[in-house]
Amino acid sequence: MIKLSKPSIGNEEIEVVKNVLLSGQLVHGEECNLFEKELAEYLNCEDVIVVSSCTAALHLSLVAQGIGKGDAVIVPAFTFPATVNAVELVGASPILVDVSLDTYDIDVTKIEATIKDWHGSEKIKAIIPVHEFGCPADMSEIMRIADEYSLLVIEDAACALGSEYNGKKVGTFGVTGCFSFHPRKAITTGEGGAIAVNNKKLAEKLRILRNHGIKYVDNGVDFVLPGYNYRMSNFQAALGRTQLKKFDNWLNIRKNLQKVYRENLQQINFYRLPKDVDGHSWQTFMICLDEKFDRNAIIKKLRINNIETNLGAQALHCLKYYKDKYGYSDEDYPNAAKLYKQGLALPFYQGLSVNEITMVSENLVSVFKEYR
């Protein structure tokens, strides 16, 4: 079976985790501190706070800004639902904006109209652009709009470690940038996440919120906020540090592998290919099938041929909770709905060989022809 994705775990990873396990320091510790420093260096930002997941990173980002009841937050309609769940969890209301069929990112030409048309009682406080599948969102336009309407920008860079916009790492444009180290993402710590920040005071608040509301003072600790336990464990950080060292190499491999798919698949007009955007880190390679195909039937057929594929991400307005609560209909955000229903994520990870990608491509083309 050619898997959709597979984390690269080698002997070095096993060794460093074993050493931390034997050290006895299992919760937050020195490996976490070093991982934070190395991530900040990699991203070229002031500070990084490692946490238990990207969902925790998004949640803390909203809590630290005091976003909650009575507030609204702009979110792209096509993403993994953790983006919008974080907004709901703090009691704020999401405002969805459709995405582009080329990049799968928020359609920046639709944001301002959405802000102007907003008649809800909630006040729009923030925008969470998602760098979907590693494709950098149009940050100059997003920052311009945020500036004009006094909105905070919280970047969901869960899929986008290593992605760049105009030569600058994504996740460092907004007030915070949230990353995931889930095994499906660029580098993994099992579960895990990180928050990139450029503001020392905000970094301190995030660290306090991450760790039960504890502030370290001269004579010990005090509890200054009702905090969470969103810490990363020390062995996870050791794993992450080892992965980060190898990451630039993996990124280059991924950039080359996506070209192989592109070359193999460009002849066919049964689907759209994702746009080859500068600075894309290719966490996922998703194509969008023509309406005439039953995507789920294609997934089953490919599985019989030992190729694992899947849908890419969700259209939030098509999900039960959001549909029931906000009364969305599927037509409200047509591009997101189309990507949700017709998107097909192909096997993609740095351990795949060019031959395997060619094999998958040939298989795909013959399955498409069969279903034509």
Ligand SMILES: *Cc1c(COP(=O)(O)O)cnc(C)c1O
């Ligand atoms: C994976 C993902 C998340 C959630 O990350 P976790 O670390 O699993 O919490 C959030 N947003 C997007 C866009 C993702 O792809």
